[in-house]
Amino acid sequence: QVLLVESGGGLVQAGGSLRLSCTASGRTINTYSVGWFLQAPGKEREFVAANLFTWREGNTFHADSVKGRFTLSRDNAKNTVYLQMNSLKPEDTAVYSCAAASGVPVPYTSWRIYDFWGQGTQVTVSS
Secondary structure, eight states: OOEEEEEOOEEEETTOOEEEEEEEESSOOTTSEEEEEEEOTTSOOEEEEEEOOOSSSOOEEEOTTTTTTEEEEEEGGGTEEEEEEOSOOGGGOEEEEEEEESSOOSSTTOGGGOSEEOOOEEEEEEO
């Protein structure tokens, strides 16, 4: 089992920044694919970003809506994945959840493919 816990959410004004953290326990996730998804009340989960575990480079992807503003990164020594969120907009307001998959999720944009999930952290952006 892999347990994931998110932190770092909060209230921020438009144009501000937050860094979300997702810390894993139970086993190392350095060979897992990881993703970030968002969910607004009454809405489906939406893909934000993913890092796919392969032996090749160029395996980090971001949704078009956040490209250039959000950046997914990892710190393997801390068994943690981050989502740096800059230039935040009110429409970014949602619960953000991290997820992990023991293989390469196909398609990586689908929340249904991931095996393990955190409980989520609320991000609220005021205008």
